[in-house]
Amino acid sequence: MAYKPNLQRTWWLQHRFFRAYMLREATVLPLVFLLCSLLAGVYSLTSADAFIAWQGFMAKPWVIVIHTLALLASFYHALTFFQLFPRVMPIRLGDKSVPAVVMIAAQWSGTLTVIALFLWLFGGGL
Amino acid sequence: MHKEIQIKRYLPEEHAEPFWQTFRVPYDETTSVLGALNYIKEELDSTVSFRWSCRMAICGSCGYMVNGIPKLGCKDFVRNYPAALRIEPLAHFTVERDLMVAMDEFLQHLEAVKPYLIAEPSEPHKPHRQTPAQLAKYKQFANCINCGLCYAACPQFGLNPEFVGPGAIALAHRYNLDSRDQGKAKRMPVLNTHDGVWSCTFVGFCSDVCPKGVDPAAAVNQGKVESAKSMLIQMFRGGA
Numbered sequence: 001m002a003y004k005p006n007l008q009r010t011w012w013l014q015h016r017f018f019r020a021y022m023l024r025e026a027t028v029l030p031l032v033f034l035l036c037s038l039l040a041g042v043y044s045l046t047s048a049d050a051f052i053a054w055q056g057f058m059a060k061p062w063v064i065v066i067h068t069l070a071l072l073a074s075f076y077h078a079l080t081f082f083q084l085f086p087r088v089m090p091i092r093l094g095d096k097s098v099p100a101v102v103m104i105a106a107q108w109s110g111t112l113t114v115i116a117l118f119l120w121l122f123g124g125g126l
Numbered sequence: 127m128h129k130e131i132q133i134k135r136y137l138p139e140e141h142a143e144p145f146w147q148t149f150r151v152p153y154d155e156t157t158s159v160l161g162a163l164n165y166i167k168e169e170l171d172s173t174v175s176f177r178w179s180c181r182m183a184i185c186g187s188c189g190y191m192v193n194g195i196p197k198l199g200c201k202d203f204v205r206n207y208p209a210a211l212r213i214e215p216l217a218h219f220t221v222e223r224d225l226m227v228a229m230d231e232f233l234q235h236l237e238a239v240k241p242y243l244i245a246e247p248s249e250p251h252k253p254h255r256q257t258p259a260q261l262a263k264y265k266q267f268a269n270c271i272n273c274g275l276c277y278a279a280c281p282q283f284g285l286n287p288e289f290v291g292p293g294a295i296a297l298a299h300r301y302n303l304d305s306r307d308q309g310k311a312k313r314m315p316v317l318n319t320h321d322g323v324w325s326c327t328f329v330g331f332c333s334d335v336c337p338k339g340v341d342p343a344a345a346v347n348q349g350k351v352e353s354a355k356s357m358l359i360q361m362f363r364g365g366a
Contacts, residue, residue: 004220015331
């Protein structure tokens with residue numbers, strides 16, 4: 001005789017660790033919306049009217065709110081990803097392993113470099 | 127000082143369902159959760175059943191859920207809990223009696239990944255030397271004591287008991303990284319499956335609760351890199 005408790009659907013609400021995990025996974029939702037918006041933009045290039053309509057859609061306040069959320073979500077996801085990366089891909093140079101903090105700093109430097117490059121290319125300079 | 131300790135009891139010959147029982151236990155700064163359980167067993171109710179042995183986080187027997195978090199009873203202290211303690215059997219396992227769970231599922235997964243050196247020594251009677259650098263590659267993963275806390279912390283194992291799970295994969299990874307081992311090709315088919323490394327979504331709680339700092343989540347996700355390489359090699363060889 002024995003029993004086995006079933007995992008309830010609300011398991012992820014039980015502990016802050018699981019809630020943080022679900023938040024990390026949920027970052028995909030606003031990012032999917034952003035991707036769909038960008039895909040719609042590509043399709044709208046087929047006609048001038050469609051492109052103007054798409055520009056109007058992109059300027060709507062609620063769309064801007066979701067896209068801002070997507071930006072924040074991608075930063076949060078990057079934060080969690082960069083923290084996990086040294087554990088998944090540990091780098092050893094000779095006998096010594098590269099400290100996690102160096103790898104995390106290198107990833108953030110790369111991200112900031114790309115952001116600076118895009119601002120310079122499309123934003124009319126820093 | 128006294129503390130209220132609630133234990134989730136299960137006495138199948140008396141009650142069909144598990145029930146909570148509260149005990150009032152004296153404690154001081156040095157009382158471990160296991161110490162409190164032993165006090166209950168010796169002084170209050172001798173029918174309370176739980177596993178324990180070494181009292182020093184070596185044997186891995188005294189894993190319980192303490193206020194919902196998997197803990198080793200000997201390494202966790204009553205003083206850490208300002209309010210009452212609720213002790214339950216390890217989550218995601220079949221409960222046989224009180225705080226005792228059947229570890230069969232974990233042991234089956236452990237056996238499946240062949241957690242031992244597989245090697246044909248060229249000179250059987252001579253020691254197989256290993257440099258400190260070769261040892262450093264796997265040493266962290268060799269600290270596992272098979273306590274099962276990582277399984278109780280893993281929601282993916284809770285949802286799918288077929289998932290090989292953090293502890294067994296960490297040990298598979300430990301032997302795959304060992305310079306003396308030649309058994310990687312025998313372990314990878316188990317890790318390459320959906321129930322192998324790919325069921326893990328890097329929740330990471332297994333590493334948080336590990337009492338020995340093994341970081342099984344890192345092992346599982348390093349295993350994904352190895353699995354991807356292994357599957358790619360098989361594909362090019364036409365063996366997939």
